[in-house]
Amino acid sequence: MATTPRERARAQTMADITRIGRQHLAEYGAAALSLRAVARDLGVVSSAVYRYVKSRDELLTLLLVDGYDDLGDAVARALAAAPGAPHGERFLVFGHAIRDWARAEPATYALLYGAPVPGYHAPAEQTTGPGTRVVRMLLELAAAALADDALRVPAPSAPAPPGLAAVFEGVREQFGIALPDDVLVAGMLVWAGLFGCVSFEVFGQYGPEGLGDDGAELFTRHLVLLGDALGLAVSG
Amino acid sequence: MATTPRERARAQTMADITRIGRQHLAEYGAAALSLRAVARDLGVVSSAVYRYVKSRDELLTLLLVDGYDDLGDAVARALAAAPGAPHGERFLVFGHAIRDWARAEPATYALLYGAPVPGYHAPAEQTTGPGTRVVRMLLELAAAALADDALRVPAPSAPAPPGLAAVFEGVREQFGIALPDDVLVAGMLVWAGLFGCVSFEVFGQYGPEGLGDDGAELFTRHLVLLGDALGLAVSG
DNA sequence: CGGATTTCGAGAGCACTGCTCTCGGTTCGT
DNA sequence: ACGAACCGAGAGCAGTGCTCTCGAAATCCG
Numbered sequence: 001m002a003t004t005p006r007e008r009a010r011a012q013t014m015a016d017i018t019r020i021g022r023q024h025l026a027e028y029g030a031a032a033l034s035l036r037a038v039a040r041d042l043g044v045v046s047s048a049v050y051r052y053v054k055s056r057d058e059l060l061t062l063l064l065v066d067g068y069d070d071l072g073d074a075v076a077r078a079l080a081a082a083p084g085a086p087h088g089e090r091f092l093v094f095g096h097a098i099r100d101w102a103r104a105e106p107a108t109y110a111l112l113y114g115a116p117v118p119g120y121h122a123p124a125e126q127t128t129g130p131g132t133r134v135v136r137m138l139l140e141l142a143a144a145a146l147a148d149d150a151l152r153v154p155a156p157s158a159p160a161p162p163g164l165a166a167v168f169e170g171v172r173e174q175f176g177i178a179l180p181d182d183v184l185v186a187g188m189l190v191w192a193g194l195f196g197c198v199s200f201e202v203f204g205q206y207g208p209e210g211l212g213d214d215g216a217e218l219f220t221r222h223l224v225l226l227g228d229a230l231g232l233a234v235s236g
Numbered sequence: 237m238a239t240t241p242r243e244r245a246r247a248q249t250m251a252d253i254t255r256i257g258r259q260h261l262a263e264y265g266a267a268a269l270s271l272r273a274v275a276r277d278l279g280v281v282s283s284a285v286y287r288y289v290k291s292r293d294e295l296l297t298l299l300l301v302d303g304y305d306d307l308g309d310a311v312a313r314a315l316a317a318a319p320g321a322p323h324g325e326r327f328l329v330f331g332h333a334i335r336d337w338a339r340a341e342p343a344t345y346a347l348l349y350g351a352p353v354p355g356y357h358a359p360a361e362q363t364t365g366p367g368t369r370v371v372r373m374l375l376e377l378a379a380a381a382l383a384d385d386a387l388r389v390p391a392p393s394a395p396a397p398p399g400l401a402a403v404f405e406g407v408r409e410q411f412g413i414a415l416p417d418d419v420l421v422a423g424m425l426v427w428a429g430l431f432g433c434v435s436f437e438v439f440g441q442y443g444p445e446g447l448g449d450d451g452a453e454l455f456t457r458h459l460v461l462l463g464d465a466l467g468l469a470v471s472g
Numbered sequence: 473c474g475g476a477t478t479t480c481g482a483g484a485g486c487a488c489t490g491c492t493c494t495c496g497g498t499t500c501g502t
Numbered sequence: 503a504c505g506a507a508c509c510g511a512g513a514g515c516a517g518t519g520c521t522c523t524c525g526a527a528a529t530c531c532g
Binding site for chain 1: 512
């Protein structure tokens with residue numbers, strides 16, 4: 001831990017770069033993220049930042065991981081603020097935390113869940129970890145509800161064909177969560193549906209002016225329906 | 237209609253530009269769309285294409301409208317191939333048509349339903365028309381099912397607050413379709429959820445290798461659940 | 473038919489981007 | 503104290519969007 005001055009300076013510069021990068025991301029969007037502009041704001045010539053960041057793509061990866069962490073923190077914080085609430089209530093908190101964060105950080109949200117930036121492929125080894133935090137929280141919520149008998153498990157549907165069964169087994173293994181196939185299918189739908197609702201709102205599919213404050217109300221009703229699909233009673 | 241040779245040449249050049257633009261979009265993605273590259277493929281110097289297209293953004297709008305039309309045609313074609321089928325069946329056809337098109341044209345799909353291209357704002361007067369074709373088809377499907385008593389209408393939930401009620405009324409007016417609030421809420425969820433599922437698959441949220449052929453099977457199950465949320469029996 | 477007008481493509485040019493390279497100066501480990 | 507590692511500046515290359523001018527061709531109109 002004997003950090004030399006040079007090491008501390010380097011860490012400081014790295015932090016400055018990501019901070020400025022986050023600002024530019026929020027202000028101009030992902031595809032307009034420019035290393036030269038970051039360098040200008042840093043008060044340094046463009047080639048200097050290449051000492052710290054190998055390429056524009058690496059800066060994007062940095063901001064990607066940063067964004068996943070930020071979103072994960074926000075959701076975890078919101079859930080921690082309602083520790084003993086019923087699972088349906090916690091599901092509402094979970095969903096609204098995602099929506100609130102996405103509306104506060106639309107550019108970062110777009111980087112995480114929008115169209116992939118052309119020519120950029122996120123290195124899986126660095127991004128899958130923080131990237132799966134949110135869906136893991138959702139699956140854990142479902143598992144907790146199931147354990148508390150708060151989940152209305154549907155009549156088992158037709159068994160999954162081998163390929164799909166392997167996918168389910170992979171998910172159970174990756175997350176270390178034992179959920180029956182039907183709950184897993186519903187959980188994935190809830191996951192995708194929730195982000196579909198948020199994306200439509202953030203990306204402007206609901207018209208140029210969006211939904212404004214009524215979006216929260218509509219979103220709650222959508223969460224109720226999604227919770228219903230999962231077998232979770234969200235609202236009396 | 238007396239098309240002069242010059243007019244025909246201009247129309248031909250415009251068609252060439254959109255054709256090459258579509259190719260580049262599919263090959264390199266939206267943000268990498270370059271007017272200069274299009275000009276090169278057209279065998280012409282870059283400034284020449286500015287005679288036909290005011291800016292890169294206008295080319296994007298051209299391709300945007302083109303994409304909406306293409307998707308709308310694909311879905312309409314698929315639905316037309318199953319004219320007398322029960323509404324649940326038609327809903328499955330509807331969903332899979334969207335998914336199939338999105339997987340075949342991921343870059344165009346990303347342009348329509350992914351994160352908005354930075355700095356680019358689609359002119360509403362040109363894009364809302366073709367852009368609402370798909371959701372209109374979904375609402376018409378729901379209305380047809382309702383008229384045929386094939387929709388299990390849920391017990392009316394709490395009445396919408398004034399702001400949200402105005403949103404619903406606006407949708408009913410815009411599409412000229414009379415649907416009760418609760419069906420409208422479910423329909424919007426189905427819309428967003430469906431595109432959420434497709435986006436997750438196309439944008440690679442299901443891991444680097446995606447779901448492969450099992451995606452269709454899983455998607456069908458998700459459509460069943462979404463249809464259920466709408467009150468539509470999709471599969472016996 | 474012939475002059476006036478419009479249209480068009482070519483080319484130069486500006487400001488910007490990502491990225492590489494070299495060249496000095498500072499700091500570090502030994 | 504000295505060689506090695508590190509770091510910032512600057513030049514440079516190839517690419518981008520977009521603007522401007524200029525000459526040639528096509529069109530319109532008297």
